[in-house]
Amino acid sequence: MDLLVRPRRLRGGEVLRKMVRETRMDPSALIYPLFFMDGENRAEEIPSLPGQYRYTVDRAAQAMDTVAAAGVQSVLLFGIPAEKDARGSQAYAADGVVQRALRKLKAEFPEIYCITDVCLCEYTSHGHCGMLRGREVDNDQTLELLADTALSHVQAGADMVAPSDMMDGRIRAIRERLDGSGFFTVPIMSYAVKYASAFYGPFREAAGSAPAFGDRKSYQMDYHNRREGIKEALLDVDEGADILMVKPAMSYLDMVREVKDATNLPLASYSVSGEYAMVKASAGNGWIDEERIVCEMAASAFRAGTDLYISYYARELAKFMQEGRIG
Ligand code: PBG
Numbered sequence: 017m018d019l020l021v022r023p024r025r026l027r028g029g030e031v032l033r034k035m036v037r038e039t040r041m042d043p044s045a046l047i048y049p050l051f052f053m054d055g056e057n058r059a060e061e062i063p064s065l066p067g068q069y070r071y072t073v074d075r076a077a078q079a080m081d082t083v084a085a086a087g088v089q090s091v092l093l094f095g096i097p098a099e100k101d102a103r104g105s106q107a108y109a110a111d112g113v114v115q116r117a118l119r120k121l122k123a124e125f126p127e128i129y130c131i132t133d134v135c136l137c138e139y140t141s142h143g144h145c146g147m148l149r150g151r152e153v154d155n156d157q158t159l160e161l162l163a164d165t166a167l168s169h170v171q172a173g174a175d176m177v178a179p180s181d182m183m184d185g186r187i188r189a190i191r192e193r194l195d196g197s198g199f200f201t202v203p204i205m206s207y208a209v210k211y212a213s214a215f216y217g218p219f220r221e222a223a224g225s226a227p228a229f230g231d232r233k234s235y236q237m238d239y240h241n242r243r244e245g246i247k248e249a250l251l252d253v254d255e256g257a258d259i260l261m262v263k264p265a266m267s268y269l270d271m272v273r274e275v276k277d278a279t280n281l282p283l284a285s286y287s288v289s290g291e292y293a294m295v296k297a298s299a300g301n302g303w304i305d306e307e308r309i310v311c312e313m314a315a316s317a318f319r320a321g322t323d324l325y326i327s328y329y330a331r332e333l334a335k336f337m338q339e340g341r342i343g
Pocket of ligand 1: 137145180181215216218220287289290
């Protein structure tokens, strides 16, 4: 055969394949989501997320030991309060569950970088991500509460805040509030391109945050839209975001690439609860090879352009990376 170009030449062995590999990954790019709940001395496995737990703050060491042992350096914290109300007041209470968790983590695990999810949905009695006016989520009043929440997290020791509510103008509101209190150096990771997605189902069970009526489509994005995602990303750049996020990851890798090309901020993607639950369920049935699927999902996010990868599999992925089984 008269073939000058033979792509297979570069696939001839493991050493060569790794030499020419285009996507290289490192555990420093991984972020592990972690749930803290009010109460004492409890760690509950989340039924829809086997292997993931809700911890009370006094059990923080149990959670963090596995993170540190795996070589994961950053966590994304979520809170599940005992009391919810219409204004989500536990979200910005100085002794709220996330604020207490932060103080403990920063004292006992100072080497772990703590990012906090900033949203009201886990804290509101109605389960929406903001204040209600009638049955509508009131954007501008919510901004105040989000800024209060972000500030209270930073005052409790958060290294970075990550607003996930999808209100208009929240990056600016949070940036101004943090700067006004002297926290100029604390970065904001914006859940900038966040779609209204069925992939969040298991998380809402974990956090008890499903909306009591309606859905989140008046603030989270319509998944048919691509250009709107770029608009959201560019807006958050203008408002002072330091890192952008696309969420979910797996079905939205086109958006990872779009946002990567349209901006010059570091980019995160969030492999959400539904992605994890689907893999766990089919692996549990013996239908797929869990490790290979998880590695392929992560590599495809990095190939699409993600710089940071938020995953319930972060601990396993860090191990796979260190052992050279991926990346
Ligand atoms: C809070 C928030 C959600 C997730 C992250 N932050 C739920 C939602 O928007 O309904 C989802 C995470 C996951 O599914 O793993 N707004």
